[in-house]
Amino acid sequence: MKFTYNKSEKLKSEKQIGELFSNGKSISAYPLRLVYIESSFSDGISIKSGVSVPKRNFKKAVDRIKIKRLMREAYRLNKYELFNNITTQYAFMILYIGKEKTSFSEIDIAIKQLFEKFLKTNK
Template sequence: MNYRFPKKERLCSQKNIEQLFAEGKSVSKYPLKLIYLASSLPENVPIQVGVTVPKRTFKKAVIRNRIKRLLRESYRLHKPLYFNTLETPYAFMILYLGKEIPSFDEIHSRMAQLLEAFKNKEGL
């Protein structure tokens, strides 16, 4: 697995997203929360990921988009370290739960802790 994050690895299907929130399990490392579900994905990829930031907390789209970019970049950098030997395809949704605008360093360290917690919980 490389450091790329192509479109086919993005979770876009409304049906998959609804199933993920209905049946998925979760892991939290404040201010991040990961909802995941082992599922058969339509693309031939091991993981599809979506990110979300609540509109209720961050009213301005510019700020929400900035946080989503930080989340995607942090995930992209950590992806090869954690998911090289993954056999089961997963759907992920990463939520930002904090109240203030984060720095990249904060997001980057919490993303590592979050993905480590996922691996430990799933026994990967």
């Protein structure tokens, strides 16, 4: 499996994002929260995901963009755990719920914990 995060793997549909937040389930591993819903995609991708950092906690766009970049990188490096262990298609949104800046190692650990919790609840 390639460690890539292609355009086809990104969650971009407003309709799907709206459905995700209205009907989705969530799991938390501080400073991250994963909101997910079982979905179906016509292009055969098993997981489509997005990341979000609230403007309320980080006023400067530079800070939000840096945290998003770290979250996408941690997702890219650890997504093989999900792809190898699921059979249905899901839509994911990973939210940063912390109030202070963080390092890549903290986000990486939190992503791994989120994925472990997700796999436990959906087996």
